[in-house]
Amino acid sequence: TGTDHPTTTVSGAAGGLARAPDVRLAGGQPTRLEEEPTVSDLSDRSDHTAQEFPPDPAFTEQAVGQAELFDQADADLEGFWADQARTYVSWSKDFTQVLDWSDAPFATWFADGELNVAHNCVDRHVEAGNGERVAIHFEGAEGDTQTITYAELQRRVCQAANALTELGVAKGDRVAIYLPMIPEAIVSMLACARLGAPHSVVFGGFSADAIRSRIADAEARVVITADGQYRKGKPAPLKAAVDQAVSGEDSPIEHVLVVRRTGADVEWSDKDVWWHDLVDRQSDRHEAQPMAAEHPLYILYTSGTTGKPKGILHTSGGYLTQTAYTNAVVHDLHPETDVYWCTADIGWVTGHSYLVYGPLANGATQVVYEGTPDYPHQGRWWEIIQKYGVTILYTAPTAIRTCMKWGAEIPQKFDLSSLRVLGSVGEPINPEAWLWYRKNIGGDRCPIVDTWWQTETGAIMISPLPGVTSLEPGSAQRPIPGISAEILDDAGEPFTEAEKVGYLVLTKPWPSMLRGIWGDPERYKDTYWSRFGEKYYFAGDGAKYDADGNIWLLGRVDDVMNVSGHRLSTAEIESALVSHPSVAEAAVVGAADDTTGQAVCAFVILREGAQQSDSTVEELRSHVAKEISPIAKPKSVMIVTELPKTRSGKIMRRLLKDVAEGREIGDSTTLTDASVMDFIKQGMSQD
Numbered sequence: 001t002g003t004d005h006p007t008t009t010v011s012g013a014a015g016g017l018a019r020a021p022d023v024r025l026a027g028g029q030p031t032r033l034e035e036e037p038t039v040s041d042l043s044d045r046s047d048h049t050a051q052e053f054p055p056d057p058a059f060t061e062q063a064v065g066q067a068e069l070f071d072q073a074d075a076d077l078e079g080f081w082a083d084q085a086r087t088y089v090s091w092s093k094d095f096t097q098v099l100d101w102s103d104a105p106f107a108t109w110f111a112d113g114e115l116n117v118a119h120n121c122v123d124r125h126v127e128a129g130n131g132e133r134v135a136i137h138f139e140g141a142e143g144d145t146q147t148i149t150y151a152e153l154q155r156r157v158c159q160a161a162n163a164l165t166e167l168g169v170a171k172g173d174r175v176a177i178y179l180p181m182i183p184e185a186i187v188s189m190l191a192c193a194r195l196g197a198p199h200s201v202v203f204g205g206f207s208a209d210a211i212r213s214r215i216a217d218a219e220a221r222v223v224i225t226a227d228g229q230y231r232k233g234k235p236a237p238l239k240a241a242v243d244q245a246v247s248g249e250d251s252p253i254e255h256v257l258v259v260r261r262t263g264a265d266v267e268w269s270d271k272d273v274w275w276h277d278l279v280d281r282q283s284d285r286h287e288a289q290p291m292a293a294e295h296p297l298y299i300l301y302t303s304g305t306t307g308k309p310k311g312i313l314h315t316s317g318g319y320l321t322q323t324a325y326t327n328a329v330v331h332d333l334h335p336e337t338d339v340y341w342c343t344a345d346i347g348w349v350t351g352h353s354y355l356v357y358g359p360l361a362n363g364a365t366q367v368v369y370e371g372t373p374d375y376p377h378q379g380r381w382w383e384i385i386q387k388y389g390v391t392i393l394y395t396a397p398t399a400i401r402t403c404m405k406w407g408a409e410i411p412q413k414f415d416l417s418s419l420r421v422l423g424s425v426g427e428p429i430n431p432e433a434w435l436w437y438r439k440n441i442g443g444d445r446c447p448i449v450d451t452w453w454q455t456e457t458g459a460i461m462i463s464p465l466p467g468v469t470s471l472e473p474g475s476a477q478r479p480i481p482g483i484s485a486e487i488l489d490d491a492g493e494p495f496t497e498a499e500k501v502g503y504l505v506l507t508k509p510w511p512s513m514l515r516g517i518w519g520d521p522e523r524y525k526d527t528y529w530s531r532f533g534e535k536y537y538f539a540g541d542g543a544k545y546d547a548d549g550n551i552w553l554l555g556r557v558d559d560v561m562n563v564s565g566h567r568l569s570t571a572e573i574e575s576a577l578v579s580h581p582s583v584a585e586a587a588v589v590g591a592a593d594d595t596t597g598q599a600v601c602a603f604v605i606l607r608e609g610a611q612q613s614d615s616t617v618e619e620l621r622s623h624v625a626k627e628i629s630p631i632a633k634p635k636s637v638m639i640v641t642e643l644p645k646t647r648s649g650k651i652m653r654r655l656l657k658d659v660a661e662g663r664e665i666g667d668s669t670t671l672t673d674a675s676v677m678d679f680i681k682q683g684m685s686q687d
C-alpha cells in the first residue's frame with residue numbers, strides 16, 4: 001500500500017541547521033507558500049499503444065448503453081436527463097422542472113419532484129416481486145459470509161431507521177458513520193437516506209482528529225461505529241478513535257451506536273448503545289416518507305488545496321438518476337443476470353455511488369468484500385470472482401498494478417470466465433496495466449471502461465461505453481451521453497489540437513453535480529467556478545487530446561495528490577508535519593510511483609534545537625499517520641536545511657518533485673546533501 005517503505009534522510013544535523021522561519025500561524029496551520037499550479041510539469045503520458053479494441057457485435061447487441069444516447073443528449077439535453085430520471089428512479093411525485101441554472105453555479109435538478117432514495121434502492125424491488133433476489137453476497141474478512149436478499153435488506157433498513165428515530169434522529173439531522181465494510185455500513189447509509197438524515201461517512205482508516213473535525217463541521221448528532229475491525233486476520237481497534245473524537249463538552253454527538261464486529265473489549269460511556277440491543281428489537285416495518293429532489297442525501301469530505309477538507313454535498317433526485325444511469329450504461333449492468341463487484345470502500349465516493357446508491361437503485365446483485373486482496377493469499381479476489389461468478393468488476397489501477405507485480409500466474413489458477421466487463425477508476429491507468437488487466441483478468445474478451453469522475457461530480461463523467469466505443473488503452477476517451485467537457489489553455493480558451501496539454505473543464509451542469517461545500521458557498525464558487533470564469537467547472541485535472549480526439553487525463557494540477565486512488569492534500573500533510581514539535585517547516589509533493597500512482601514525499605526543516613536521531617524520520621511518518629491516516633503516511637521524509645523558494649518566499653514544489661522523482665525513492669540509495677542542495681540552489685537562481 002506504499003505506506004511501509006524504507007526512508008531516505010538527506011542533510012542532517014552534521015552541517016548545523018539553518019535558521020528556519022516559523023511558518024506556523026496562531027491556529028497551527030502552516031502558511032501556504034507555493035507557486036500557482038500549472039500544467040507545465042505534468043507528464044505528457046506519451047505511452048500510447050498502437051492497439052485499439054473495437055466492440056464485439058455480440059456485446060453491442062445486448063448492451064444497455066447504445067450509440068443513440070449520444071444523439072438524444074445532443075438533441076435535447078434536459079429532455080435526455082428527464083428521460084433518465086424517469087427510467088432509473090421512481091418518483092412519488094413526478095417533476096415538471098428539469099434543470100434550474102438561474103442561480104449558477106448553484107443548480108437544482110427535478111426540483112419539484114419527490115422521492116425517497118432508500119425506497120428506490122430497496123422497497124421498490126421488493127414491491128416489484130424481486131424480494132428474493134440477492135442484493136448482497138457479503139464476504140467477511142474472516143471467511144464469514146451472509147446472503148442478503150432485497151426483502152432482508154428492507155427489514156434491516158427499516159429496523160435501523162426505527163432505531164435512529166428512537167435516538168432522536170429526524171429529517172435534516174446529520175449522522176456520522178465510521179464503520180468497516182460490513183452490511184451494517186450499507187444498512188446505516190440507507191436508513192439515513194430513508195429518514196432524510198444526511199450521512200457523513202468517514203473512512204475507517206481516518207484518525208480521531210479527522211473524525212472530530214468532520215463531526216464538528218457537519219454538526220452530527222449521532223455516530224455509528226463498531227467495536228473493532230479485522231485487518232489481515234487480526235482484530236484492530238475502531239471505537240477508540242470515535243471515543244476520542246466525541247470526548248469533551250463541545251462534541252455535538254449525543255449517541256454512539258456500536259456494532260459488535262470483533263468482540264473486542266471496548267470502553268463504554270453513557271453515550272454508547274449497542275446496535276444489537278437497540279436495532280434488533282425494532283419493528284422491521286417503516287414507512288418511507290418522500291423527500292424533495294434537492295433534499296441533502298450526504299456530505300462526504302475530500303481533500304482540497306488547503307488543509308481543511310471540503311464537505312462535498314450531494315442531494316437526492318439528480319444524484320440517484322446519474323449514479324443509476326451510469327452504473328447501467330457504463331458497467332452494462334443487467335440486474336437480473338449480472339453479479340457485480342465494486343472493490344471500493346464505502347468511505348470513498350466510489351463506494352457511495354457504485355456500491356450503495358447506483359447498484360441498489362438498479363436492483364443489482366453484488367459482492368461486498370470486507371477484506372484485503374492479499375489475505376489469506378494473493379489470489380483472494382480471483383477466488384471470490386470464481387465463487388460468486390462475478391460478471392462485472394470495478395476496481396482501481398493501483399490494485400491492478402499490485403496484482404501485476406504479484407504475477408499473472410496467481411489469477412490464472414482461478415476460473416474468471418464469468419467476467420464480461422471490467423472497470424477502472426480513481427487515477428489514470430497506464431496502457432501497460434490496462435493491457436495486463438484485459439489479458440489476465442478479462443481473458444482478452446472483456447471491454448475495459450476507464451471511468452473519470454470525482455467526489456464532486458458524484459458519478460461517472462468521462463468513460464467509454466462498452467459495446468459502443470472502440471477502446472484505446474490508457475485513455476478515458478469521451479464524455480458519456482449527457483456530459484460536456486472541454487480542454488482549455490492557460491488563457492482559458494478551448495482547443496482541440498492533439499497532444500497539447502491543458503485544463504479539463506466541464507461546460508454544462510449535470511444531475512449528480514455537487515450542490516456545494518457544506519457551510520461554505522464562497523469556497524464552492526472559488527474552487528470550481530472561478531479559475532476560468534463562471535462558465536466552466538474547473539476539475540483540477542490536466543488533460544490532452546490524442547489524434548483521434550480521445551481525452552487523456554494527466555493528473556492533478558493543484559496541490560492534491562492521488563495515492564492509490566486516494567485523494568490527499570499536500571497542505572493537510574504539511575499541516576500535520578508542522579504540528580510536530582520538532583518541525584519548523586514542511587513541504588510535501590506527490591512523486592510518481594510505479595504502483596501507487598503517486599507517493600507522498602515530504603521535505604522537512606527541523607526546528608532549531610530539535611534533536612535529530614535515527615528515529616526522527618520514522619517518528620514524523622508515524623505522526624502523520626496518527627494525525628490524518630495511515631494512507632497519508634509519507635513514503636519518504638527528507639530532512640533538509642533549506643527549501644527552494646522564489647524571492648517572494650513561495651516554495652518551488654516543481655523542484656522538490658524533481659528531487660523526489662529523480663531517484664529511486666524507497667531503496668537505500670540516499671540522496672546526498674549536496675545533490676539536493678544543488679537542485680535547490682539551481683532552483684533559487686532561476687527565480
Ligand code: WT7
Pocket residue numbers: 302349350424425426427428429450451452453454455456476539540541553554555556562565566567
Ligand atoms: C480525482 C478525483 C472517481 C472516484 C474516485 C476518486 C482522479 C479519478 C480517474 C481516471 C484519471 C482519474 C482525477 C480526479 N481520477 N478517476 N479514470 N483517470 N484520473 O475520486 O477522490 O474525488 O478524486 O481522481 O485526478 O480529479 P476523488
